[in-house]
Amino acid sequence: MMNSIPSTLPLSRLVTDMQESATLKMAKMARELKAQGKDVIDLSLGEPDFDTPVHIKEAAKKALDDGYTKYTPVNGLVELREAIVRKLARENDLQYTINQIVVSNGAKQSVYNLCMALLDPGDEVILPAPYWVSYYEIVKMAGGVPVIAYSSIEQDFKSSPDDIEALISDRTKFILYSSPCNPSGSVFSFEELRAMASMLQAYPHVIVVSDEIYEHINFTQNHHSMASMEGMKDRTVIINGMSKGFAMTGWRLGYTASPDWIAEACTKIQGQVTSGASSFGQKAAAVALDSDLTPTHDMVKAFHTRRDLIISLLEQIPLLLVNRPQGAFYIFPDVSAYFGRTSANGYHVSNADDMALYLLAEARVSTVSGGAFGNDKCIRLSYATSDAKLKDAAARIAQALSILN
Numbered sequence: 001m002m003n004s005i006p007s008t009l010p011l012s013r014l015v016t017d018m019q020e021s022a023t024l025k026m027a028k029m030a031r032e033l034k035a036q037g038k039d040v041i042d043l044s045l046g047e048p049d050f051d052t053p054v055h056i057k058e059a060a061k062k063a064l065d066d067g068y069t070k071y072t073p074v075n076g077l078v079e080l081r082e083a084i085v086r087k088l089a090r091e092n093d094l095q096y097t098i099n100q101i102v103v104s105n106g107a108k109q110s111v112y113n114l115c116m117a118l119l120d121p122g123d124e125v126i127l128p129a130p131y132w133v134s135y136y137e138i139v140k141m142a143g144g145v146p147v148i149a150y151s152s153i154e155q156d157f158k159s160s161p162d163d164i165e166a167l168i169s170d171r172t173k174f175i176l177y178s179s180p181c182n183p184s185g186s187v188f189s190f191e192e193l194r195a196m197a198s199m200l201q202a203y204p205h206v207i208v209v210s211d212e213i214y215e216h217i218n219f220t221q222n223h224h225s226m227a228s229m230e231g232m233k234d235r236t237v238i239i240n241g242m243s244k245g246f247a248m249t250g251w252r253l254g255y256t257a258s259p260d261w262i263a264e265a266c267t268k269i270q271g272q273v274t275s276g277a278s279s280f281g282q283k284a285a286a287v288a289l290d291s292d293l294t295p296t297h298d299m300v301k302a303f304h305t306r307r308d309l310i311i312s313l314l315e316q317i318p319l320l321l322v323n324r325p326q327g328a329f330y331i332f333p334d335v336s337a338y339f340g341r342t343s344a345n346g347y348h349v350s351n352a353d354d355m356a357l358y359l360l361a362e363a364r365v366s367t368v369s370g371g372a373f374g375n376d377k378c379i380r381l382s383y384a385t386s387d388a389k390l391k392d393a394a395a396r397i398a399q400a401l402s403i404l405n
């Protein structure tokens, strides 16, 4: 008998083992309900609700007119990498050369390049939780093993050096975290980073990957990078990008600053996967980085006001434990006091996944379960939306929670 081709060819183990991005999934569900005419407030997506500042858009238009329509070097236009080097010196007091910068199609690709470049099967990556959803899946995709350092709202969601040290093994390749943090909004202080750096002196084989993409959205005014800590620059990779601080999520531009050997390896990976990021986008990003940051500061002021608003609204809900985020535009309340309860219409909530689905069904508010971020007691709400929507969303959440008994 001849071999017949099955109608459904088997998918790879890699993709079948992979979780769909929980944030994108909730946003998709919210969009679908909206398309059915349902009045949904979407607090699930991680992007500023502001438009890209006009001068950046103008720079992209000019770049197109000037003929920037071709491939760029894989690691980015020299002009953009020079602007990034200037930014790091000016804002972070860190000296890099342009060869240590790799520009990618979003910081998400920077994380991907890095994991592919550094991890062998079985290598461990310590993820202080709550962590950004994609870290976990990208580490796994690269054959790595995520090792989770759990933390609670009582610790302001910040793992201590002891928590991390307890998880370091011979197989630990790097520690990967974001500060300001998605999803908690927590920010590591100078002292906390210094303590972590000091603990790491005993483990020279461990690299730190410091995702600073929310750097500018920081209400403490004090951003610190692990790369600035004594003895750490040569073993730290900074991840940053244009998406959050410049409201450029759709432009897909991120970058790393790292030791040369890591930059070379990331460039090699990227050269076989996507090549360089978009040419005219890179030209505009260079202008954005060299420009006055007033539009960014105005946006951050709005986020700060909304942060205070959402805290005050959520704190009025009886059993909710509310954190006080210092940056980014997310809040990560602990909803576990409601677990084990059932609504009047028969919906049982036993964990954070149930809670996110319940709030979407009952309150028509889209949030994301903390389960996807390594914390199954909390849900993430993005407050990158108008005051009116935040007030409406909080009132609907309060109502939905009040009928859980």
Ligand SMILES: Cc1ncc(COP(=O)(O)O)c(C=O)c1O
Pocket: 046, 105, 106, 107, 108, 109, 132, 178, 181, 182, 211, 213, 241, 242, 243, 249, 252, 253, 254
């Ligand atoms: C912590 C963190 N890192 C990286 C990214 C990726 O950003 P982008 O790929 O848009 O540059 C995000 C986006 O949500 C994020 O929250």
